Amino acid sequence: MLRKRIDGFNHTGSFLVGMSTLFLLISFGFVLGVNPQEAVSHSQDSCSIPSDAARSQDGELLFFTSEQLMGLVLEKAPVEKPLSLKENNLFGTVVVDVVVKKDGRLSCIRPIQGHPLARAAVIRSLRKWVFKSYRSCSGKKSMVGVLEVPFDFR
Numbered sequence: 001m002l003r004k005r006i007d008g009f010n011h012t013g014s015f016l017v018g019m020s021t022l023f024l025l026i027s028f029g030f031v032l033g034v035n036p037q038e039a040v041s042h043s044q045d046s047c048s049i050p051s052d053a054a055r056s057q058d059g060e061l062l063f064f065t066s067e068q069l070m071g072l073v074l075e076k077a078p079v080e081k082p083l084s085l086k087e088n089n090l091f092g093t094v095v096v097d098v099v100v101k102k103d104g105r106l107s108c109i110r111p112i113q114g115h116p117l118a119r120a121a122v123i124r125s126l127r128k129w130v131f132k133s134y135r136s137c138s139g140k141k142s143m144v145g146v147l148e149v150p151f152d153f154r
Contacts, residue, residue: 047108050099054134054141064145066095069131072143074104077128079121081153090115091152094122100143104131107142118151125149 054062094114101107109126111119126149133140 050142052142053144064143066146066148069145072132074132075130077125079125079151089154094118094149096147098147100131102140104133122149
């Protein structure tokens with residue numbers, strides 16, 4: 001009987017640890033000061049492809065690669081380590097879909113790949129980036145593409 005109680009306690013203890021971990025993961029965005037929707041985009045309405053997006057002569061959407069967009073960066077803010085993150089070995093790359101408005105600012109940042117803690121930090125950084133405007137014969141155009149943003153929190 002005592003053994004069953006101990007086993008039951010261990011399982012209950014594991015359940016409680018699991019639930020508290022889940023709670024921390026859900027609420028972690030609030031600890032970092034990140035709106036939960038921020039991990040998806042910072043402007044849900046503007047995540048559609050703009051009508052003024054750069055297009056080829058055939059009318060096909062021009063999709064900019066990370067290398068192409070990185071070459072157009074005029075102002076760049078570093079990806080800062082979240083304050084609540086203690087010593088760690090977290091590093092890598094966050095991949096995001098982006099829409100760059102005609103003025104060179106991002107109107108949409110949608111993470112595709114990368115560690116969840118790094119995604120929030122990269123989004124905060126990207127909000128401060130400014131890109132060179134894309135110009136076609138008909139004037140400035142918005143750009144749609146993907147960015148691969150490295151981070152190193154070590």
